[in-house]
Amino acid sequence: MKLVVVSDTHGDRAILEAILRQQPGAAGYFYAGDSELAAADPLFDTFRAVAGNMDFDPDFPLTVSATIQGLTVFETHGHRFGVNFGLGQLIEAAQAAKAQVALFGHTHQLGCEVHDGILLVNPGSISQPRGQFASLRGTYAVIDVTEAAFTVTYYLRDGQPAPGLQRRFTRQR
Secondary structure (H helix, E strand, C coil): CEEEEECCCCCCHHHHHHHHHHCCCCCEEEECCCCCCCCCCHHHHCEEECCCCCCCCCCCCCEEEEEECCEEEEEECCHHHCCCCCCHHHHHHHHHCCCCEEECCCCCCCEEEEECCEEEEECCCCCCCCHHHHHHCCEEEEEEECCCEEEEEEEECCCCEEEEEEEEEECCC
8 A cells, every 4th residue: 555645835736736646546645734725725635634834724634534444644744743842742642543654744854763653754845845855855755555564765856766765664563
């Protein structure tokens, strides 16, 4: 199963359309906030979207929990869960949702790790990246899920995998 995760486009609607063309047939498309678009935008019929700190449409939810093919995914932007200062609050919220995967944005810095059996993924910002990988000029994440593992691959704006940015995590059962 494939999940596509994007965050922090800050008004760049065209890149979301491009990602849909680059990654067809995913089981789930997730948008982790700061689109600066309307919640009623037709793109969000495909992407499950949450409110970021720069989204002012009250129709965006703060969090989304979705179960896809038996996998529970918790998604939030992260600004209300203190992700700039640590992932503890995010992990607690994901545990409360009984999620195996937690998705977030806000920091504009890509990253993935496992805590207490929960895969945490920040796709980075596709439009305004920061930190160590800012020179890549934007990333999004694709999570390949099997019974045995999560494989997280970061992709560039042109749809090509980012060199060396793939991690595999054994799933805990």
